[in-house]
Amino acid sequence: MEIKEINKESLFLKSIPYFEKYGILIVLIIMIVGLHFLQPEVFLSWRNITNIFKQVSWQSMLALGVFIVIVTAGIDLSVGSIMMLSLMVLAITAKSGAEWYIVVLIPLILGMLCGMFNGLGIVFLRMPHPFIMTLGTLYIFRGAGNLISGGSPISGFTDEVRFIGNGRIDLTWLGLDETQYLPVSVILIASVFFSMWLFLNHSRTGKWIYAIGGNPNAARAAGINVDKILVIVYSLCGLLSGFGALILAGRADSGYPNAGLNAELDAIAACIIGGASFFGGRGTVLGVFAGVMIMGILRNGLNLMDVSAFWQQVFIGAIIVIAVYIDVLRKDLGTRK
């Protein structure tokens, strides 16, 4: 009898690291199964699933950008504004009749430069916390976007730009229906997330980003140029925000001044739900993906069930608190001796 008890306990303890790694995916799967039972006709339909991916496409880029910053124990509040500024510049460039590849490259380069500005500011102005620098640029970048566009929307892009956010890859050759296409944004999300996973987990720089989040003094003592890595991290975050602008441009076929308003909060929420820690050094790319999908699926499911947008806000807020509380409980279990 007693032996059985011990085995049970050790199995439970052994499962903790797996729960730590994949727990959030279990939550995601439970949500999917639950919504499937609540909306059996619609929820798991091809059309609805592709819709969810299209809806989260640009948000997932911002979340991933904020995530690598959070890993260094930093924060970037300006991602929504970087995206809006990149989007407005993209729109103006497109309207001026520039070649499509210039229109596609502009938001990426501009986003990266905005991020680099954040990083250099944090490092060289010796800001007490990245919160302050990026709070400042949250206003600066959005103001700049409004200044150059006069605060009004700019619409109508070329097919190449629209393809990135709204393109469809035909799957009829697989014997599928014409409505069962693969959105280009799904491929983009998948390849960006995969590249970021490879970078963070299998490159030296990625390892150093985690080390800086764990203990910046240890990183310095190990000969790592912490300031340089931080500038790289904020630049990457800006680049991903610019990529978000590109996807949104294709999806909305318009540059509009309210783009990305409050999007930084959604991005932070997705990271937190996905298990990233504000204290740095913790969290996975897979977790961020799950966090983004949980928020996307929740919104989608509540829409399908005709729940008002106000309730959606309440639910998302509750999920953030619950997700972090589960994390706190897990840590209690993990540290009990």
Added chain:
Amino acid sequence: MTISNKIILEAKNISKYFGTITALENVNLTVREGECLGVVGDNGAGKSTLMKILSGLYKPSKGEMYFYGKKEVLESPRDSQNLGLEMVYQDLALAGNLPIGENIFLGREPIKSFSFLKLLDYKKIKELSEAHLDKLKIHVKSSDQKVEELSGGQRQAIAIARATAFNSKVVIMDEPTAALAIKEVSKVLDLINGLKKIGVSVIIISHRMDDIFAVCDRITALFQGTNFAEAELSKTSKDEVIGWIMGKK
């Protein structure tokens, strides 16, 4: 390994000024192969400044350093690491969120190349770090264990393992037992004795006479930034060394 008379590290007439403050004045220090040198002194005697100069963190205002008889100018901690001189910091420079193996190799990770892609060689990190821990007789469950799950003494052991992983000749330790529980102190002291056996020299700064007398072969005392006294361990006593710290001979 018995201590040879081969001098590995020699600092000659080191002076360090911070503005008008004299932290060190004409300080000399020698370390022989496989020897443990204890550096004692009151707060502000200049111990830490001297160690930071030896590890390349500070540049001396005056004086020279010789490594295996060759004059060396250290511009950064990297330079001293390349010579085989490592520092174990008082605040344990480890990243708690990373596993043991990755901490040991932090900043110097082995990589494998796939054309333009340079990826971390996790297999090599595991193999090399476990072999190194075995060599130092440091027992951990697995090199994949995160450092934050370890006790203070185990962390100190990992910090020492990290400092000796790259063929280092001299390891400088700043108060290696200060933050430890009593039962863990002896393990760290055993580890220091183990380092001496494999020919690594150790410079240890400590306030704890018991530790100094347990591992050191020679003791040197600094007082107000100058060499005050020095003796082989066998030719002095705890009381005498405590007197040196207070400036009494």
